Amino acid sequence: MFIKIDFSSDVPIYTQLRQQIIEGIAAGILKEGESLPSVRQMAEDIGINLHTVNKAYAILRDDNFILMDRRIGAVINSKQNMELNDYESKFEEDIKPIIAEAYCRGMKEEEIIKKIKEIYIKFAEA
Structure with missing residues (x-):
């Protein structure tokens, strides 16, 4: 495994x-x-x-x-x-500190969005 x-x-x-x-x-x-x-x-x-x-x-x-x-x-x-109807709020709760840390460490909005998109595409293509 x-x-x-x-x-x-x-x-x-x-x-x-x-x-x-x-x-x-x-x-x-x-x-x-x-x-x-x-x-x-x-x-x-x-x-x-x-x-x-x-x-x-x-x-x-x-x-x-x-x-x-x-x-x-x-x-x-x-x-x-x-699928869960209420997952969106959990998603926001989970990703908020990750984005906050990325922001504090100097990542730009475009970089964060690009990275999220790359990861999403990797799973979507699987």
């Missing part, structure tokens, strides 16, 4: 795992209906605690990115089921 954890990062491991699975879905690496490794297997593969994987999977389930089934485990949900 493509998961790479930075153990020296300030970002919690479960957050890194969640973000990388979402990026995998967006990039088309993980497709609708595809099974993720079991909690135990993922923990073993990455070398982390199984409770950390369980937390990441639970958040992904709560956010509609994956479905959990006792018989088949964690499965990538359909993109239609991932």
Whole structure:
């Protein structure tokens, strides 16, 4: 699997795992209906605690990115089921400090917009 954890990062491991699975879905690496490794297997593969994987999977389930089934485990949900009507406010809340930091560090509006567009296109083309 493509998961790479930075153990020296300030970002919690479960957050890194969640973000990388979402990026995998967006990039088309993980497709609708595809099974993720079991909690135990993922923990073993990455070398982390199984409770950390369980937390990441639970958040992904709560956010509609994956479905959990006792018989088949964690499965990538359909993109239609991932859509949330109230996501726009969460998006703004999440991106606001990133844009604020970029602004404080001297990035110009055009540079920020260009970078966002490049990332969006990368996922749209996947």
